[in-house]
Amino acid sequence: MSNHEAINEAILEIKDLSVAYGTAKGDVLAVQDMNLRVLPNEIMGLIGESGSGKSTLAYAVMRLLKGSARVVKGSVRILGKDIYAMDKEELRQFRWANISMVFQSAMNALNPVLTVETQIVDTILNHRPQLSRREAREKAHELADLVRIDRSRITSYPHELSGGMRQRIVIAIAISLEPSLVIMDEPTTALDVVVQRSILDQIKEIQQRVQFSVLFISHDFSLVSHLASRIAIMYAGRVVEVTEARSLMDAKVAHHPYTEGLWRAIPKLTAKSVALEGIVGTPPDLLHPPSGCAFHPRCRYTFEPCRTVRPQLQDVEGSEIACHRFVPEGIQHGQ
Amino acid sequence: MANEPLIEVKDLVVRFAVGGGLKRQRIVPVNHVSFTINPGEVLALVGESGSGKSTIGRALVRILEPSGGSLHLGGADVTKVKGKALAAYRREIQMIFQDPYGSLNPVKTVERHLRLPIRKHKQDREGGISEQIDESLQTVGLTPVSEMRVKFPHELSGGQRQRVAIARALAVKPRILVADEPISMLDVSIRAEILQLLKHLQQEYSLAYLYITHDLASARYFGDRIMVMYGGQIMESAPSDELVDKPRHPYTRLLLAATPNSAHTGPLPETSNRSPDLSENRQGCPFADRCPYVMAVCRTQDPPLIEQSAKHLVACHL
Numbered sequence: 338m339s340n341h342e343a344i345n346e347a348i349l350e351i352k353d354l355s356v357a358y359g360t361a362k363g364d365v366l367a368v369q370d371m372n373l374r375v376l377p378n379e380i381m382g383l384i385g386e387s388g389s390g391k392s393t394l395a396y397a398v399m400r401l402l403k404g405s406a407r408v409v410k411g412s413v414r415i416l417g418k419d420i421y422a423m424d425k426e427e428l429r430q431f432r433w434a435n436i437s438m439v440f441q442s443a444m445n446a447l448n449p450v451l452t453v454e455t456q457i458v459d460t461i462l463n464h465r466p467q468l469s470r471r472e473a474r475e476k477a478h479e480l481a482d483l484v485r486i487d488r489s490r491i492t493s494y495p496h497e498l499s500g501g502m503r504q505r506i507v508i509a510i511a512i513s514l515e516p517s518l519v520i521m522d523e524p525t526t527a528l529d530v531v532v533q534r535s536i537l538d539q540i541k542e543i544q545q546r547v548q549f550s551v552l553f554i555s556h557d558f559s560l561v562s563h564l565a566s567r568i569a570i571m572y573a574g575r576v577v578e579v580t581e582a583r584s585l586m587d588a589k590v591a592h593h594p595y596t597e598g599l600w601r602a603i604p605k606l607t608a609k610s611v612a613l614e615g616i617v618g619t620p621p622d623l624l625h626p627p628s629g630c631a632f633h634p635r636c637r638y639t640f641e642p643c644r645t646v647r648p649q650l651q652d653v654e655g656s657e658i659a660c661h662r663f664v665p666e667g668i669q670h671g672q
Numbered sequence: 673m674a675n676e677p678l679i680e681v682k683d684l685v686v687r688f689a690v691g692g693g694l695k696r697q698r699i700v701p702v703n704h705v706s707f708t709i710n711p712g713e714v715l716a717l718v719g720e721s722g723s724g725k726s727t728i729g730r731a732l733v734r735i736l737e738p739s740g741g742s743l744h745l746g747g748a749d750v751t752k753v754k755g756k757a758l759a760a761y762r763r764e765i766q767m768i769f770q771d772p773y774g775s776l777n778p779v780k781t782v783e784r785h786l787r788l789p790i791r792k793h794k795q796d797r798e799g800g801i802s803e804q805i806d807e808s809l810q811t812v813g814l815t816p817v818s819e820m821r822v823k824f825p826h827e828l829s830g831g832q833r834q835r836v837a838i839a840r841a842l843a844v845k846p847r848i849l850v851a852d853e854p855i856s857m858l859d860v861s862i863r864a865e866i867l868q869l870l871k872h873l874q875q876e877y878s879l880a881y882l883y884i885t886h887d888l889a890s891a892r893y894f895g896d897r898i899m900v901m902y903g904g905q906i907m908e909s910a911p912s913d914e915l916v917d918k919p920r921h922p923y924t925r926l927l928l929a930a931t932p933n934s935a936h937t938g939p940l941p942e943t944s945n946r947s948p949d950l951s952e953n954r955q956g957c958p959f960a961d962r963c964p965y966v967m968a969v970c971r972t973q974d975p976p977l978i979e980q981s982a983k984h985l986v987a988c989h990l
Contacts, residue, residue: 615865
């Protein structure tokens with residue numbers, strides 16, 4: 338792809354981003370001081386539980402925040418361009434051509450009264466008015482091949498297709514303009530296990546063939562670790578760790594206590610009767626977030642500074658972790 | 673007899689009518705299913721959507737009337753019991769649902785959710801109910817009890833709500849619990865605790881379960897035995913470790929390969945992703961359309977469920 342020259346330049350760069358929802362009881366910060374970089378041609382996973390701010394982040398990156406939600410500070414740069422500095426028309430042209438999104442339950446995002454072919458063609462023509470309808474249709478057929486949908490089926494209406502096929506169509510629409518970044522927010526949650534796996538395999542295959550970056554948002558740790566090369570873990574609106582997906586399988590690599598807990602809380606198919614361990618307590622109420630490290634009330638390693646001082650992301654053995662355990666001075670403070 | 677099964681399901685059939693007018697037809701989401709659950713045993717029922725797994729759960733607690741076959745509890749026929757006998761049956765078998773947001777009444781406190789079933793169990797004698805509410809909240813880990821009793825569902829987290837649903841199901845001291853996807857709507861960090869609670873209750877009260885799930889990993893963790901369903905029929909059934917380590921049925925193998933973090937790498941065997949045909953006059957094996965090893969006989973004859981080695985049952989012509 339031509340639109341990014343330097344290979345090490347981040348496709349997506351989020352800096353100090355905070356997003357607030359205005360409520361009757363005051364502002365709630367759903368995303369706080371978030372920093373994240375997605376590199377060219379990588380699949381980056383973003384993991385969080387409900388209320389961790391992961392979907393809010395996706396909407397903020399797309400500049401699609403609605404209602405009482407607003408960016409209170411920080412910046413989002415895609416291909417070096419600040420998307421909050423664009424005017425409406427600039428944004429309309431930029432979005433989808435350079436960054437697109439597959440939504441949660443995307444299979445219900447299709448228009449029921451248009452054939453899926455029309456929907457793909459309209460998307461292409463909207464951004465590439467120089468193309469003829471025939472050329473756009475040719476492109477639509479190529480996309481159908483890419484997501485392995487029989488060309489004869491793309492003149493169907495959405496209700497005539499299965500959930501998995503609809504999800505493939507939505508992915509085809511998302512990549513129809515060859516964007517540099519596709520954000521996928523829980524794209525396979527509503528699908529059966531086998532369909533889910535085949536779509537994930539396809540995303541990976543297409544991503545390698547066509548070359549774009551993916552920010553893959555999910556609550557499902559084992560699924561993301563299967564797909565992504567790097568994973569960011571969010572808790573209470575902040576990134577608490579960025580790590581290599583591979584390192585999760587390696588018991589010797591240090592992780593944030595929340596990451597560790599989440600990993601231990603998932604039943605593993607291959608492990609024989611390994612004891613499961615949940616994380617005690619419940620996710621925090623963002624109206625009254627805990628002081629210091631937001632995870633400290635649930636953490637098994639909590640010591641003094643955790644209650645008062647908010648830990649920052651630091652390099653720890655190749656990962657970035659926000660935890661006082663891994664800061665030498667922090668440990669001294671605790672003693 | 674000591675080895676008598678707690679629940680015995682024989683040839684269970686459930687039919688639904690779908691569509692109206694000329695298009696009206698019947699589907700069979702549960703098609704001649706037989707299995708047993710022993711006292712204190714956890715049977716995990718695994719399948720995708722449309723496999724009939726939830727329908728079996730509902731037929732078992734008699735929310736749905738079975739169209740054919742029989743249900744026995746401790747040797748007594750409960751297939752068609754009504755009125756008092758049905759109420760008595762339901763004291764032995766209880767159900768918890770997937771959605772802890774939908775299964776509690778938003779205008780009732782936790783205490784009131786438990787009061788009725790506890791009174792039922794005590795045959796309407798008033799004494800000691802309050803103590804029992806405390807006790808059952810303790811059992812499911814809803815503490816401090818005095819605070820929890822007066823809360824409304826909206827004041828609880830998803831995990832806590834599911835605990836209330838479990839406490840309510842246990843209030844009548846059943847011998848078996850049908851748990852239909854009890855953790856799939858909960859946050860990941862909460863799921864393990866609910867599974868542990870269910871496991872603890874199994875050991876403490878030698879409670880039996882029919883654990884319905886789409887997730888083989890949790891089925892292996894919690895289930896003593898796993899039964900894999902497809903298109904309303906049992907494809908394979910075996911002790912959990914054996915099923916995961918030595919799957920025999922092509923569908924079980926496909927499911928295993930598709931589960932994240934399975935030993936399987938590389939692409940899945942090529943199959944269509946069509947959902948199973950449940951219509952009444954379907955012929956042959958329900959998985960035939962998707963099976964990579966399909967043979968002519970699969971399309972005409974339904975393979976019987978045969979015990980291929982001890983406790984390992986497979987329905988496949990291969």
